[in-house]
Amino acid sequence: MKGSITRRDFMRATVAGMMVLPTLSASGSRPVFEPDKETNASIPRRKLGKTGVSVSQLAFGGGSRFVQYKTDAEAIEVLNWVIDHGVNYLDTAHGYGDGLSETRYGMVMKDRRKEIFLVTKIEAREPEAFQREFELSLKRLQTDHVDLLHIHGLGKMDDVDKIGQGGGVYEVLSRLKSQGAARFIGFTSHTDGAAAKNLIERFDFDCCMMQLNPSKAGNFEDLALPAALKKNMGVVAMKATAQEKILGNGPGKANIDELLRYALSLPVAAVNIGMSSFEMVKHNVEVARVFKPMTPAEKLDLLKRMVSTKASLEAYFGHHSDIHVA
Numbered sequence: 001m002k003g004s005i006t007r008r009d010f011m012r013a014t015v016a017g018m019m020v021l022p023t024l025s026a027s028g029s030r031p032v033f034e035p036d037k038e039t040n041a042s043i044p045r046r047k048l049g050k051t052g053v054s055v056s057q058l059a060f061g062g063g064s065r066f067v068q069y070k071t072d073a074e075a076i077e078v079l080n081w082v083i084d085h086g087v088n089y090l091d092t093a094h095g096y097g098d099g100l101s102e103t104r105y106g107m108v109m110k111d112r113r114k115e116i117f118l119v120t121k122i123e124a125r126e127p128e129a130f131q132r133e134f135e136l137s138l139k140r141l142q143t144d145h146v147d148l149l150h151i152h153g154l155g156k157m158d159d160v161d162k163i164g165q166g167g168g169v170y171e172v173l174s175r176l177k178s179q180g181a182a183r184f185i186g187f188t189s190h191t192d193g194a195a196a197k198n199l200i201e202r203f204d205f206d207c208c209m210m211q212l213n214p215s216k217a218g219n220f221e222d223l224a225l226p227a228a229l230k231k232n233m234g235v236v237a238m239k240a241t242a243q244e245k246i247l248g249n250g251p252g253k254a255n256i257d258e259l260l261r262y263a264l265s266l267p268v269a270a271v272n273i274g275m276s277s278f279e280m281v282k283h284n285v286e287v288a289r290v291f292k293p294m295t296p297a298e299k300l301d302l303l304k305r306m307v308s309t310k311a312s313l314e315a316y317f318g319h320h321s322d323i324h325v326a
Contacts, residue, residue, distance in 0.1 A: 042086035043288045048117075048269040049234030051184050051206055053147070055117050057270050058260075058288035059089035059236060062105060065274030067097030075104045078281055083108075083115055085285050089236075091209075091272050092141075093121035093152055094133045102140035110142040118143065121152035121188060125162055127172045134176065148207055149173060149182035154189035160199045163187075170203055189224070190239050190317050196224035205233060209272060212237035214254070214262050214299075214306040215246055217313035221266070229267055237263040237271045242313050252309040254302060260287050262302055265294040 045054040060066075060082050069075040079090070092101045102120065109118065120137050124130040138144060151169055154160070163170050176182045186207035189196045196210055208228050210220040217239075228235050240263040241247040246254060254262075263271040271288075275281045294302070 043285065044291065045088075046269045047234075048184075048236075049207060049228075050232040051234050053117060053234075055089040055270050056087045056288070057264060057291065058087055058284060059091050059119075059270040059272035060087050061238075061272050061274035062090065062092035062101040063096050063274045065276035066092075066104070067100045068276045072104055072107065076107055078275075078278060079105070079108045080112075081278075082281060082285065083112060086289070087285065088115060089117045089119065089270050089272070091119040091121075091236075093123070093150075094137045095123055095152070099136070099140055102137055106140050106142035113143055117147045119148040119150065120146050121150040122169075123152040125159075125169055127167060127169055130169045130172050134181070138181075145181050145183065147182075148184045148186060149176060150185075150207075150209065151187040153191075154187050154196055154199060155191050157192075157195050157198065160195050160202070163199065164202060174204075184234075186234075188238065189218075189220075191218060193219035193221075193223035196220060197227045200224060200227045200231060200233065207234035207236065209236040209238050211239040211242075211317065212263055212266055212268065213240050213242050213246065213259060214302045215242055215252075215309040215313050216303075216306070217242065217310050217317060225266070225268075235268045237266060237268045238273075239317075240271050240273055242309070243316075245313060245316065246306060246309055252306060254305065256284065257287055258298075258302055260284065261291065261294050262299065264288065264291050265299065 043056040043058050046057050047053070048055050060079070066075065069078065090105065092105050094102065096102070109116065118141065120141065122130050122133045122137065124133050134149070151163060151173060154163070162168060173182070173185045177185045184206035186205045186209065187199060188209040190211035193210070196208065200208065208224070210224050211218050212221055212225065216222070225235060240259050241256065246252060247256060247259065260271060260273070273284060275284055
C-alpha cells in the first residue's frame, strides 16, 4: 500500500483540483485491512493474484439483490453476519441503488473497516466525472480509501479505446492508486471476453471481475481469463447464475450449488454473488465453506447442459446493465 498523502498533495494532483478525501482516522493514518484475520466459521481464502492479499472465496455482492432489503437495519444485519462468518471481500458500486448500497456499506465500514477488503466501481467514462463519483463514493462508504477500485462495466472495443485514451479514466485510476486512495485497480465486464482480453493486454491492472459460468457466454473463460492469469491478475468471477437465467430446473438450468461449485472450481480468487435473502446468504456461505472442486465428469455434464443457453445469454448481456438498479 502506498503511503498516505496530505489533502493538499491530493488536491494538487487531481485533474480538476476538486477531489477531497474524507477525514483520516483519529490516529492520522488509514485503517489497514487485516487479510489473515480468521473467524471460527471462516470461509477458505485464496490469493488475489499479484496483490498478494488473501480474500474469502465467496465475495458479497452489493448490487440489485442487496438493495432489495427493505430496511437499512436488515441490510446491516446481513453484512455483519457475513463478516462474522468469514466473508471479507465486499463489493459495491457507485450506481447501485442510486447510492443506497454504498451508504449501507458505510454504516458498517465505520466500525469494521479493518476487517474488510472493500471494493467499489465507478461507471463514468469522462475523467472529471469519474473523480467526482469516486469522491462521493468515499463519503458514502465512510472511508478515505478503498482496497480495489474498478472501472465499471466494460463494453466492446470502442469502450476499451475510450478508457485508454490520453487523459482518460485509466490515467485517473492509475493516479488514484499512486496517491493511495485506491490500493489496487481493475475493471469489470460481462459483455465481451475479446474486449476484456484486449484491455488486459494493453494496460496494467491489478484485478478484474468477469462473467464466468458454464454457459460460456461472452467467451470470458476462453479469452479473458487466460490473459488475466498470464499477467498474474487477481480474478473474481461474477454472473455465476447469469443473472439467475440459468438457475432452476429443466433444460439449460442448474441449481445454485452446481453453479457456485463450477465458478469456484475455476482459477479465480473469489466468486462474487448477490443474495436477496438471509436464507440465501446462509446457504451460499455454507456452500463456499465446504466447497470441493468439481470433477472433470461433473464439469463436462454441466457444460453439455448449458450449450443451448450461450447465444441467448450473449444477446441479453450485450444490452444488460447492472450499474443502475432500483
